[in-house]
Amino acid sequence: MSSANRRVLPGFYLSLSYTLVYLSILVLIPLAACFTKAASLSFDQFWSAVWTERARSAYALTFGASLLAAGINVALGLLIAWVLVRYEFPLKRLLDSLIDLPFALPTAVAGLVYSSLYVRNGWLGQFLVPLGIEAAYSRLAIVLVLTFIGLPFVVRTVQPVLEEFDPEVEEAAAALGASRWESFRKIVLPALYPALVTGFALAFARGLGEYGSVVFVSGNMPLKTEIAPVLVVARLEEFAYAEATAIAVVLLLISFAMLIVINFLERWSRQYES
């Protein structure tokens, strides 16, 4: 089919070369520039930029908050996907389309509103702050806003798998005497693992790079509530380009690793389906 297409359909060289040129100019060359800039640093310079106490605590917070938020997203996403696929109730369609709001809402708006909801005189803060729950300008605030940002990922990866799930399998389990809970835990849940892990990885990757919303809600205190992307911007604003680049390279390497993992997971779940 391939060589036949190339003989019949026009535009192979035009479309491919345009694709490659645009990809190179906009994405590949700029990213390579980042690496060559970092490579111009000596190892000691690089190390002293990426391994300061402030940087370490920023990585730890970025990782910890993203992991926690992605974990929460797995639980919430599974619940919401289950409810949307298995049950009928009024306004179900509205609920379904609202799930995508975090994709569509600019992150700055999310940050703005989350920071105002949970302060002492905010709508939700007035109940939570007296209980000692500080969900604005704290680490909790970061986890909360990342949970919002990542909510659609798990729902949207689990939902289609659950929809396609063969009802006869559950029927067989019931006929063999399994309770509903047993059949969920031992039959349905294992089939959802690849989708859950993929959704987790997507939400986690998104959380690692998130900037716009966190910068509003966290307070950005070095060593306390400063995430890695905020640190990059802080270095840039001090005109410390080399240091900013060094930290950016660390983030880039993590992103590439995540991309490879996600690709692998998606292939794995496709195998699982067939």
Place this chain on the structure above:
Amino acid sequence: MNPDSQSTSARQRRIRQDPWPVRWGLILLAVAIVALLIVVPVINVFAGALAHGLETYWDNLVADPATRHAILLTLSVVPAAVALNLVFGVAAAWAITRFHFPGRSLLVTLIDLPFAVSPVVAGLVFVLIFGLQGYLGPWLREHDIKILFAWPGLVLVTAFVTFPFIARELIPVMEALGPDEEMAAVSLGANGWQTFWRVTLPNVKWGLLYGIILCNARAMGEFGAVYVVSGRITGQTDTIPLRVEKLFQEYNTPGSFAVASVLTLLALATLGIKVAVERKVHSSKALALADRGDRP
């Protein structure tokens, strides 16, 4: 339907149906989560924007020249970035779905790359190239070309961040359609452009529109990358999201919420259009599969 299969499906439903306390407990829990995480914040945006009455709200939007400029700037940056990615998306989808070549799956992975990169890092790489100390900085300065802290820089980073959207939506749609109709058109004597405009485009228009909408929404809301390359010059390089942040920093909360409410309205409109277009995309994909004799 015969009575036999009816009783089977009834039995199926009974077996897969959870007892009502479980069912309604879970539904209420899901609704509560969505209400808390999504609905309350959206209402809060509008409440914050309208806290001092409609008149103040209107003034906050149109009376401030810096805000007006931010709106106009976003309206000129976003279409440019979307147009760049639209041409790319169509070219990439044509090359990837209509031909096989070595490195094809690598190319598909590379298209996703910008999704994985933090927006801040995306901004930084353009500073490294076009900034004064960057690779092209001195040359640009000599020739008096402004890219950073100006419109071209904003378009470039916005295009970077939204790079994969249209290609990603278009590729599966064109894959599902297959090349048969285009081959038929060409064998009947149509040239490349005729084939594209009269055969491919009408078939993929909903998928394409869906990609454009997603790309547009993300481009409008982009913050981190634009923050880094814009220089945040009030009244010059502030886009709408940057304006939200600046008003917030200046303790002008009602103003900041007013501008945020515009973005929220756009997001809600995006969701509405998305739902409508999604249905069209599904039906056109299903039709394509049915035409080819596969099951949808």
